[in-house]
Amino acid sequence: MAQEMFMMVPSGQIVFREGDDGTEMYIIESGAIDIVRAARGSEPLATLGPGDFFGEMAILEDQPRFASAIARAPTKLLRIDRAAFPGVIAGNVEIAVRIMRKLAGRVRRAETRTGETTVPQPVEARRAGVSAAEFTPMPRALSPRSEAAVSPADAATADRPLCLVHLGNQTRFILKDKSEYLVGRPDPVTGTTPDVNLGPLDVQRSLSRRHAKILNERGIWRVREEVGTLNGTFHNGQRLKPGDAVTFAIDDVLRFGSVDLTVQLASESASE
Structure with missing residues (x-):
């Protein structure tokens, strides 16, 4: 150059x-x-x-x-x-993807502002001649597949969260109370801070800003590499294909770039 x-x-x-x-x-x-x-x-x-x-x-x-x-x-x-x-x-795919995410974030914020300024008045309120602030609609009925329904598997997972433990200095990242965790390092360009921030552990700067996601689907844990990741995501030594969600379990080893983490059950205190 x-x-x-x-x-x-x-x-x-x-x-x-x-x-x-x-x-x-x-x-x-x-x-x-x-x-x-x-x-x-x-x-x-x-x-x-x-x-x-x-x-x-x-x-x-x-x-x-x-x-x-x-x-x-x-x-x-x-x-x-x-x-x-x-x-x-x-x-440079990573720069292209980050620019796209930055643009998408601007569109999302603009849509949010537009929605906040043009909230429609409920039809029932207009017909009754009252203001939207005075009108309280009936709560929406929950379908059998609603997110509010909790299965025994969900409850068991909530009681015993997982944690990712760095193989070098034993730094621990608790996975609890969420169904999706972003893994990577902070991106001040897009304002994104990952749930599992491996930046301080990434001495070789091998991580992408949005490197991978960890997914919890009713107690089944999976890891998925994000679009534009450069240095790979590995499960027990096998590199993931971008977009593929691979199931992992206790004692498995996950590698993000050059950062190795082992999967463990969190301590009982983390469940409280």
Whole structure:
């Protein structure tokens, strides 16, 4: 890769300002970048580190920068202009997937805001001539397959949760009270923090931000690799195919990137 595509930014220097025209995105090789908006004051919206990227929305939307980017520490950046952007996406699946998730998150937030401002008044309330605040509809009847129905298997699982134990320093991650757990490391670009945060254990930086999911389906535990994962997910030494959910049990070994975890029953105190 051409040396001129890299740039060194001293601590405190502004990479770009809010409102600037945007023709480039950046990937952080080392250091840290604060993303700051004038409306929020000096408190950063996010602090990005090695492997994170920023500035891509201006390329995609051809709009001014929505925030400023400021070096928190001496930082080395890989600069990618609009002409090179398609090649970067084609050659790096993880960046492409993370950009898609970032866009999907923006759409989801916009839909939520729209729904909150256009909540329809119940038909029964309109007919009765009362306000929606005064109207209390009958509760929805639960079907036999409703989530509210709890089977004996669910109750047994809730009583004895599992935990994942790091084979190196014995760090423990309790799996309790949820049917789905995201495994990976924090992603300040999309604002995602995984339920099982292996970032501090990943000294080789082998994990994807959204690496895999652990699923609990009525006491049956499965692990599934997420789309765009680069360094693999393994069950007892066998690599998973992306999208396949593989059942695991007590004493099995799960590997995410280069991080090995063994499956154990959680202690009785974790069930309380």
